Amino acid sequence: MARTGRLRIVRHFTLDADSPRPHFKDPCVMKSLHTLRFGALAAALFLSASAIHAADAPTLSAKFVGVGQANQTYDRFIVTYKDGTTQRSSSTAALQNVKAAISRAGLDRATISSTGGATVAAVSASYQRKLAVGSDLVRTSRKLNQSEANTLMAQLTADPSVAHVQPDYKMYRVKDIPAPAAMNAQANAALQAFTPDDPYYEEYQWYFFNPTGGADVNNAWNIADGTGITVAVIDTGITQHPDLDYSLATNNIGYDFITDSFVSGRPTDDRVPGGWDLGDWDNTQPYLQECYGSNNPADGEPSSWHGTVVSGEVAELTNNGIGMAGIAYNAKVLPVRVLGHCGGYDSDISDAIEWASGGHINGVPDLAQPAQVINMSLGGSGTCDATTPEYAAIQDAISRGTTVVVAAGNSAADVANFTPASCPGVIAVASNGITGKRAFYSNYGSGITISAPGGGIYANDASSGQIVDNGFIWQAVNLGATTPIYPADPAEAYGGMAGTSQAAPQVTGTVAMIDGAVKAAGAQALTPAQITNVVVKSARAFPVAEDHPIGAGIVDAYAAVNLALANGGGTAPSATPLTKGVLLSGQSSTTSNLYSIVVPAGATTLNIRTLGGSGNVGLYVKAGSAPSANGSNADFSSIKPGTSEAVVIPQPQATTYYILVTAPQGSYSNISVLADYNP
CATH class of the missing domain: 2.60.120.380 (Jelly Rolls)
Incomplete structure (x- = not known):
């Protein structure tokens, strides 16, 4: 059947100098096809994480780092009380402590603004919930400016029962850049379908079989396919697609963890089962005010469907005669939605990590089958230390036996300054292109565990020049500009992205293959530490001299599965x-x-x-x-x-x-x- 093409848009994410919090550059270019109609569409989304730096707060003794953004306001605060205190175990006492701090800060009474003479309302507080990591989330009755927020946090930490306090930071998606006009001709290039099973595998999915920059997934399929493994994709959720198994969403096992109605796009402040992606588009007012200027262009920005793309990369249906292939294609994807309009909150993300790995979250049914591996293609500024909610949640996940894979980030900077990629114990993944060279946007440094194909965008993995098809990672996507488009049957649409958000799922899928192969062999499950060692030891050497450190080498799925199976999974280093x-x-x-x-x-x-x-x-x-x-x-x-x-x-x-x-x-x-x- 003939395939026609039409141009969509190319977007990529940049670091906005006037952003209230730094963001990953994410030059992710997406091309899409509907019934194989090609175009270009932007895609990867990164959310900013906590801005607390380890250099400032190496342990919980550093109680808070003040916020420095004069144009940002805050009405949610995460307060961590010390073990053994009354406030730690009593929500009533915790809230009373916050109210007392509000009073000491002089915020409990109305005042007259120094500019314009308007009345500034008195502040009260309400208790929201206990986080799985033990901290308490409280909300003030109105948003506090920089000075008010810092004053309140200073008063809170003056209390000896308080170990740490931080705002529940609002996260943002950065501004997209339109595709150059030259992309038009390329996007409409003729497509040659071929058989047998996945018509566009050979032409577009170089990263599964290319011997230089690929992940050697094709050979690994001879011995592993992820059967019996659950992969949690903590992201924007999932949409229906004929080339995806979204049964864990249909059966209400996945979950939407977003508690703020504005962020979720739902009418209530609660969590709901399913994990469906309702869209994360930027809208007009009042959304612009919420998203703070440059991160939310005035003309709006379409939904990314980022979780759908990541899910497809991990486990898109394979050998089904449709579209493209996934890595661990017989694994089950557990969609966990934490990102929506303007991103997501630290408090929701940390709870999602706990839950996906088998922890208990009040109000959410416990998982009968916790995820063996978590993928987080998200991140932001700040070194991960014991003061951040994600730190504790990740340590809990690892202690339960769940491997955590995180995108390193796309700011072309040291990964040590980004969270959660710098959290101890995670597999932090950098991005390389088809030549094996570090993608120009990829973060780097000693904290990187391994590199994986994420796309170099330009020919020969240059930092500029001609945009090429093999500069991207290709997977399933939805065609909706804002909310999902579902015709009589879900649309067969695909798109290409480049970014560490695409490199991380290559490793996540490999981990699922390792876990599945070990399980099928009847061997004892490997610990996250052993999994990490397998991935590192089996990595393929870089074919070029990298300009910055990006881990032990390029992930090699075939070598990793073989190493894990050797000697019954004996993978610990000789020490x-x-x-x-x-x-x-x-x-x-x-x-x-x-x-x-x-x-x-x-x-x-x-x-x-x-x-x-x-x-x-x-x-x-x-x-x-x-x-x-x-x-x-x-x-x-x-x-x-x-x-x-x-x-x-x-x-x-x-x-x-x-x-x-x-x-x-x-x-x-x-x-x-x-x-x-x-x-």
């Missing part, structure tokens, strides 16, 4: 185990030695030291997998002259920490190694 609080002496090497310590849930202040002996050592520590030989991807390090090195981790995660002791000057002898933690 000398350390016993808590016991000094291991007499250690010598001319190269390096690797050690490990298993840290249980609830432990604090992990202290790792080397001492005594002679020579010179370097100390590198990584959660879940062994540091690289030169320590470049370590989570923590200590490099001083001599043999006395120390790493202290105030809030360690529940996992195995690997400790690499190197000999940077040729050798060391008779040193001692110690690892200890509280309690």
